[in-house]
Amino acid sequence: MQKSIRDYLLEKIGKPVKLEHPEREEWGDYAFFAKDGEVEIKSDEVIERVEKVGGFVNIWLQNEWLSNKVSEVIKEGDKYGSTAEGSGKTVVIDYSAPNIAKRFGIGHLRSTIIGQALYNLHQFLGYKVIGDNHLGDWGTQFGKLIYMIKKTGTEDYTIENLEKLYVLFHQEPDDDGARKWFKKLEDGDVEAKSIWKKCVDVSMAEFERIYQILGVKIDETYGESFYEDIMPEVIREAKERGITSVSEGALVVEVPGFKTPLMLLKSDGGTTYAIRDLATLRFRKGKWSPKMIIYEVGAEQTLHFEQVFAVARMLGYAGGDVKLVHTKHGLYLDADGKKFATRKGKTIKLEEVLEEAIGRARKLGCEEEETAKAVGVGAIKYFDLSHNISSDIVFDWEKVMALEGNSGPYLQYTFARTQSVLSKASTQYLTPNPSPNLGEGNQRGEVVFNDEERSVLRYLYRFPEVVQEAAVRLAPNLVCNYLYELASKYNTFYNKHSILSAGSEEARNFRIGLTVAVGQILKNGLGLLEIEAPGRM
Numbered sequence: 001m002q003k004s005i006r007d008y009l010l011e012k013i014g015k016p017v018k019l020e021h022p023e024r025e026e027w028g029d030y031a032f033f034a035k036d037g038e039v040e041i042k043s044d045e046v047i048e049r050v051e052k053v054g055g056f057v058n059i060w061l062q063n064e065w066l067s068n069k070v071s072e073v074i075k076e077g078d079k080y081g082s083t084a085e086g087s088g089k090t091v092v093i094d095y096s097a098p099n100i101a102k103r104f105g106i107g108h109l110r111s112t113i114i115g116q117a118l119y120n121l122h123q124f125l126g127y128k129v130i131g132d133n134h135l136g137d138w139g140t141q142f143g144k145l146i147y148m149i150k151k152t153g154t155e156d157y158t159i160e161n162l163e164k165l166y167v168l169f170h171q172e173p174d175d176d177g178a179r180k181w182f183k184k185l186e187d188g189d190v191e192a193k194s195i196w197k198k199c200v201d202v203s204m205a206e207f208e209r210i211y212q213i214l215g216v217k218i219d220e221t222y223g224e225s226f227y228e229d230i231m232p233e234v235i236r237e238a239k240e241r242g243i244t245s246v247s248e249g250a251l252v253v254e255v256p257g258f259k260t261p262l263m264l265l266k267s268d269g270g271t272t273y274a275i276r277d278l279a280t281l282r283f284r285k286g287k288w289s290p291k292m293i294i295y296e297v298g299a300e301q302t303l304h305f306e307q308v309f310a311v312a313r314m315l316g317y318a319g320g321d322v323k324l325v326h327t328k329h330g331l332y333l334d335a336d337g338k339k340f341a342t343r344k345g346k347t348i349k350l351e352e353v354l355e356e357a358i359g360r361a362r363k364l365g366c367e368e369e370e371t372a373k374a375v376g377v378g379a380i381k382y383f384d385l386s387h388n389i390s391s392d393i394v395f396d397w398e399k400v401m402a403l404e405g406n407s408g409p410y411l412q413y414t415f416a417r418t419q420s421v422l423s424k425a426s427t428q429y430l431t432p433n434p435s436p437n438l439g440e441g442n443q444r445g446e447v448v449f450n451d452e453e454r455s456v457l458r459y460l461y462r463f464p465e466v467v468q469e470a471a472v473r474l475a476p477n478l479v480c481n482y483l484y485e486l487a488s489k490y491n492t493f494y495n496k497h498s499i500l501s502a503g504s505e506e507a508r509n510f511r512i513g514l515t516v517a518v519g520q521i522l523k524n525g526l527g528l529l530e531i532e533a534p535g536r537m
């Protein structure tokens with residue numbers, strides 16, 4: 001693997017300094033803080049100059065080195081930014097995970113969008129990634145549901161109807177009745193199983209529709225019910241290790257540092273969400289030996305995961321070298337700062353939100369249906385991903401669909417712009433040699449660029465750095481910020497200089513090359529966010 005520019009500079013500096021890209025362009029390409037006289041670094045074929053201001057050492061990279069990146073990006077194409085650093089290591093990403101007989105909520109939307117981005121980022125870095133949709137398809141609530149289906153004689157298994165049954169149940173709860181049905185279900189009773197199966201099928205069909213719109217396909221869908229046979233093993237092993245106790249009839253594990261214990265079995269013997277997660281961990285360890293498991297789940301489940309992780313360590317389901325991470329995503333809020341899930345007491349339907357986004361994309365001028373879908377759905381994804389995972393998001397259609405600013409449509413628009421330039425270039429100039437010729441430009445002895453060209457150039461080499469940091473910090477928003485900067489720099493350049501009728505052939509070829517490279521990086525970056533990049537808008 002080629003040494004990164006960062007490693008090159010660190011080696012030259014010879015001290016573990018914190019190398020950063022300065023906030024302002026006029027402060028150079030890299031900067032670090034060092035006490036006076038502590039480091040001496042000189043210019044070379046990569047470093048154009050070094051300036052010390054206050055305690056800061058600012059480094060400018062050579063034009064020639066920067067411009068070589070153009071051909072590197074073009075040569076690597078769809079692979080630009082990828083590495084093999086994760087090779088041989090497996091990462092499991094637990095994401096989406098909606099609940100059967102309940103609507104696909106906005107929290108599940110966040111999980112799906114973020115989970116897919118984390119999936120793509122790790123895959124790009126060479127990890128073997130397994131996406132697992134841990135469907136909520138088991139638990140005592142299914143006792144309530146089957147009980148109510150029987151009681152009301154429900155035949156029409158729509159999610160809406162099923163959701164209503166929970167509400168009805170709680171108006172007149174019959175816990176014994178519900179418990180009996182869940183017991184039957186766990187004992188494999190044919191009628192209970194067949195009702196349950198119908199609920200699963202109806203729900204899955206609806207979820208599939210949403211995945212289809214989102215363009216997301218999750219590798220595995222084991223779901224909670226899959227772990228039925230493994231749960232007794234967990235109980236056996238927990239008892240063997242002597243970590244269980246009985247509290248008010250329930251089987252629990254005391255977790256050091258927590259006031260409440262983790263419940264494995266309810267007092268009626270019913271299994272819990274927690275024991276299913278433990279069984280899942282046991283299964284994943286045996287099947288994939290992952291180095292890391294990322295749970296893309298909202299912050300409201302923090303206590304659950306802290307306790308489950310702690311007990312999994314006690315049980316040996318995750319060794320000390322295995323990372324267990326809960327991402328703790330924030331909520332969607334509406335403009336009044338309230339939870340977005342409900343509006344005027346009514347639950348917002350996710351499909352309606354996505355449909356509205358597509359409709360708004362049409363109004364932006366996307367004529368073809370495919371493009372409207374790519375832009376509408378892309379806008380929603382991008383809006384989510386451009387926030388910190390842990391932040392709450394205030395949903396704002398103006399920002400989601402903005403054609404200017406840090407938005408999905410803006411990036412897609414910029415990508416389409418690059419493609420439009422290139423389509424003209426290929427017919428006007430680039431035949432019979434369609435590859436932009438940078439060779440001459442680089443052989444000019446002294447490579448000179450105007451400010452706008454240089455400012456785009458200075459962003460090209462940063463993409464691999466950004467991808468890596470976004471994966472390490474589980475922060476797809478870093479990719480968004482970077483793509484936005486890149487697109488802005490390109491647009492500034494585009495608005496000021498002509499590409500196809502540049503003054504010299506050399507300049508024209510260079511600018512075409514720059515355009516290819518920017519388009520390529522936008523495409524790769526949007527791809528990591530699972531956002532399409534239509535060639536035309």
Ligand code: ARG
Nearest residue numbers: 094097098099134135136297
């Ligand atoms: N179905 C759960 C919910 O909607 C999320 C599951 C998350 N994953 C897990 N392994 N617990 O709350």
